[in-house]
Amino acid sequence: MNWLQKHWDQRAALNFMLGGAGAGLMIAAALAYPQDRAPVLLSLVLVATGLGAVWLEIGKKLRALNVFINPFTSWMTRESFVAALLFSFGAAAIVKPQPFLPLAALTALAFVYCQGRILRASTGIPAWRAPQVVLLIASTALAEGAALCLLFTTAPLLLNWFALALVLRAIAWSRYRAAAPSAALEAPGKALVQLGTVGALLLALAGYWVPAAAQLAGAAALATGLWLKFVLVTRAAFNQGYALPHLPVRGTR
């Protein structure tokens, strides 16, 4: 009697995909490429597009501001507040990178943490409520953001960060898979490890000498990470179903 949730479709998935990659790009830009404002701008556009997609999904669009009412317990509210901060610091960083770009990067980290906790708090969905999902969501964001940043530069510092994020993401996936095995995630998970991690690391190594190889590595890491999150949100999210610990013993009354 397991039931695949249909309430959050590709629009919600876009928030995790684009929002995560955008936030990761802000972090990568702050770490490895602070001199250019284009990655910051792209980061904000991606996060805004993700949030806009979610806005299209809610039932009462004109009440969207009610999302800010419950910061005490709701990670969705916290994500919204953090997003507001991210846009503020991000916009300020376009004008004045210091000190606003590091602040925007820290806020971006908080944003992806909130995204992980949003899934973690979904008690009815075993694939989401596993504690390991938080690191998975955060690490995919870091890896995909670094991959996007490779569009702007293939500087060694960014390649180092990219490689580190890929390894972290692979570890996070491995831990998550052990805790919450899912048939729907097997194919994207395999692609994430083989193409998005091993293949991307080899290409990234070549990228120290051939910039195009680094960008190819970024494309592989980005595509596999986005695929995994899309499936996680839309096709692996089964409710746990009903359970009867005891069957009725009839004829006793």
Add this chain to the structure above:
Amino acid sequence: MTRWAMVADLRRCVGCQTCTAACKQTNDTPPGVQWRRVLDMEVGEYPEVKRAFVPVGCMHCDDPPCMHVCPSTATKKRADGIVTIDYDLCIGCAYCALACPYQARYKSSEDARRPDVATKCTFCVERIDAGLAQGLKPGVDPEATPACVNSCIAQALHFGDVEDPQGNISQLLAGNQHFRMHEELGTGPRFYYLWDKAP
């Protein structure tokens, strides 16, 4: 302190779905939305198959995950344990439906009274409140009792104050073995299932 709860006697339920129909009529829910459902569950393999009819719906949990995730505070818990939804606050994000382990929440654009917001069983809270105002006792007086309980042809469904030691719910729980669904999640559901007499 009053704490409303429901009991389903699995030995008595015949799966007639009258409770489902009564709920739909009372609460005017649209097609596809069933605040009170009765599952027809088969357990085992032929020839050792057993069948159980299991009424389900909102469990009005002590610690409802739907309330914690709600970004708008539309989902609240009253002092008497009933979990409510403020349809004027709800933004229809359906996060609560994903947090609920009991598949008890719906969102439907076909719902004429509550379009595009989260809905679920309310324990017929309007009937309870109106009945209490008239001095009636929910679970005993039909006018103050949830429609599904009133309609049950087999007296499988019961409603009352679980904190009242002399009440019908406490007596049923004391006289029978019972369980609550997905207790391991720590939500503290206020929906009890009787499955055998007390040892």
